[in-house]
Amino acid sequence: MDIVGISATARYLPKHCILTKDIIEEEGLTPKEVESIATNRVFVAKDEEPTDMAIKAANTAIERANISPEDIDILVYSSSFNDYLRWSDAARVQYEIGAENCYAFTIEQSCNGSMASIDYAFSRLKTDYDINNVLVVSSGKFEQPLINRWKAASANYYGDGASAAILSKRNVKFNILGCNSIADGSFNHLWKIPIGGIAEPATEENVLAGKFKMDCKKTAAEYLSDDIKREQLYSTLVNNNKKVMLDLLNRLDYSMEDIDKVVLYNVGKHVLDKIIQIIGIDEDRTSTYISYEHGHMGTPDILFNLDKMLEDGKFEDNDKIMLFSAGAGFTWSSTLLEYRRGDNA
Template identity: 40%
Template sequence: MGLYPDVGILSFGSYIPEKTVSVHEVKDRYGISDELIERVQIECVHVAADHEFATDMAIKAAKKAMEKGKVKPEQIDLIIYSYISWAEHFIWADYGKIQHALGAINSAAIRLEQSCNAGIMALEYGCAKIQSNPDINTVLLVTAETWKEPLVNRWTCTDGCFFGDGASAVILQRGVKGSQIINFCNKTDGSLNYIWRIPLVGGTKHPITPEHVEQGLYFGSMIESARRNLKNEDERKEVGEKIVSLNIQTLKELLQKIGKSKKDVDKLVVYNVGLHFLKKIADSIEIPLENTSAYLAKNHGHIGVVDIFLNLEKMIEDGNIQKGDLVFLFSGGTGYCASSTAIQF
């Protein structure tokens, strides 16, 4: 029956900005090598308009999910909003803006953060709230990301992908059939917490000053943070091995939890990092790349926490997930953390 037999996915919604930028348009400006382009296999990303921010896109995605699911605002009992780190304001109840804009007057609203991993974590939290609380029947999960300069450069802040903008949403509801959420597996290796500490200044430990801005220290760069914390090739190799090991362990334990083998997994939905990394994830459960969501990264890039719900929606729309499929979702994030879930369609 699974861990959450009474909970299912009612509907999806997404919002992707119209503007696209090809990596080939900016490669010379930012010094992006052909080798990196070939390795990650991301050709273009969608970019939000100057006046468009994460909560704006989140509201649009949520409204689409509500429309598709025929859910009225007052029916929503809980809203869970997730993004990576690039908030519109340093301190702000952005989840409150979303709740108010949707007119969800009966809902509680929270923000759940766990880097790119927050989508699957929010999915489990939403399922658990419905399962454990008879007063909660409908939960809206909504995610959004924007990557705006000068705080972060979507093309150069990491060497594992290029970042796009967008939003995705899912509505969970009690009694929905056809998408049984069976179980989850979540892992964190907190020994790696320090590697992606971004930006280097701006918190209570190192309050930002005008000099910091001039020196380029108040800037989001995963590459620079890793470079400062990993002093040599041996340290970088050790971290890479830890990440791969945690990913494999997460998927292996999920299989054990649900009593299935690798050959039972029909489709894999993953986040939109570089193709070289996606191949390692697919290989770990011996699933062909064509049975994964990897093809969606090419024209979207990595949209942080948005990827998982967006890719699941797109694979269903494209006919790549069918009734009877056992589908695994997998994502990883800074921390380092990894999450997976199994859904029976």
Template identity: 30%
Template sequence: MRWNDIYISGLGKYLPGAVMTAEQAVAEGLYDATENIANGIRAVRIAGPGEAPVEMAAAAARQAVARSGHRPEEFGLVLHAGLGHQGQDYWTPASYVQDHTVGGEGAAIEIRQGSNGGLAGLELAASYVAARPDVTAALVSTADSFHLPYFDRWKTDVQLVYGDGAGAVVLSSRTGFARLVATVSIGDGSFEPLYRGSDAWTPHPFASGKPIDLRARKRDHLLRTEDGYEGAVARMGRHMYEVIERVVAEAATTVGGIDWFVHANLGQTIAQWAFYDQFGIDRARTVYDWGRDLGHMGAGDQLIGFTHLVESGRLSPGDLVLTAGAGIGFMWTAAVLEIIEPPHWT
């Protein structure tokens, strides 16, 4: 989808102050030394008491709203995306973010699209603003934190280390420092069992009393057929390739015409295979090395990374930024943005 008159007017992020390095985690027996070398993630931020995911999201959102210049009454939509527990069970975190940022009577909706939640929210918010002349602005927030005994940030998943943090973006039909040029999303529900595994349904969260084991769920699904692993990896690669090629075509450019690329904070072997080798992307034109000190922050890597890129002062008018991600389910989203002028808050 190519967009007309949809802008990015504000960005925000919140990163907890507490840090644990991968070296510390290995020394304390929390993290495998071999995986540490392969993944290349150096550290993560760890949320403490008083830093529930939605509180971090609201802090990032308030920063984005203040930077946007929009009045609270101009927001017709608040979307909130998170991968895990947001601070309370059986509850509406999107409404919390709305109440603690812009208030008002706009719609407040939660997105559960795993690690693709932030980019899915970006595309949905753009659709909402473009379709409703009475809505000037939309707010998208993301937040996640990962804690034992429910989730082991160092061991629950493979080729990923999970860090805590929040991001937010304001989309506008009126003004902004960047223009949303194009977005593309692709879904493939046949990958749904990959994160569900073969276990029976559970009657309530944390039913086993043990940390979530995503490694076992993936293994159970992929080993059902002889070529399960190789086939899944090949199809996932094709979907990522397709979503990126389609979005740059919608934006009337090529991957070679992109100035900056923002992707999730993955293990470096995945990043190398999925992006740098496949597309010839220059790692120096990403924020990946900065992200190695944060880990994978659930739904928010791309929004947080883009915020950091803008805050770094490295962007110039006319620069094209490509961001892409994938989330369990599976769903892939890519977006191209064009910098109009660096925002005043940099």
């Protein structure tokens, strides 16, 4: 069986950024919150939509993989928010980058979208001998009135950006050893835009009433109204954070002691500290430093951080690297990589 892995990664950031210290008074942020999240700045896409950023990240990944757009067999796209409702984002990305020979589609998995895309791509490459190159591309943009990047969640501040990777059977930089995902739908109601769907279509009245927006803090307050529910959520999150990684390691006959680096999604420091404590790894062996300067970009986080850590020289030959992310719903995903610098020098 051919080795399947990541042959190239890429990331994209918009030019404009906002320092957290400059909006504390304007947004009414508390000192305790600012300290616990510890995100110093976020990048903001003023004149770019999610697919605009995705296209730029995708083109860079294709160039770095030394392939042409026509060599791509499948394109998997994920985004925190779409350019338009009920629109094929993936089709636009495919057309704009010239990947005329590939099948393109979107994975809807909230902040866990890129991990679900990696899992899908890995499986197709492993089982289909006609598939040689899969482009995984993700983008995130957070804009009012749909969402307030500073106030929508208690776990993080949101930043804009995009990332991409080419998964293939040749010139592999990161060998994929395995993927694992789990879901627990018991808290599916926590994160949603309450109007605009079939259950409650958008009307002039409910839009003007401010319902067409995502406010995770408000929804959480409504559904987590007592200590029992909050403890149930915390227990679910903590247990599955570790379980999704341990189950994968057990299946591959590894342990946490074998892990050299961990790439995490960019939530706030108070959440990242708990994850690091649970898995028992030193912070300097993780991607947490990236979160402090970019915020949570949603789906792009994992491949963005992998690309940034690679550029920063954080990986050594044969390092075992755990990718971990979670998404609303909830879902948790892990992927184990082996860095192959010696094969790509």
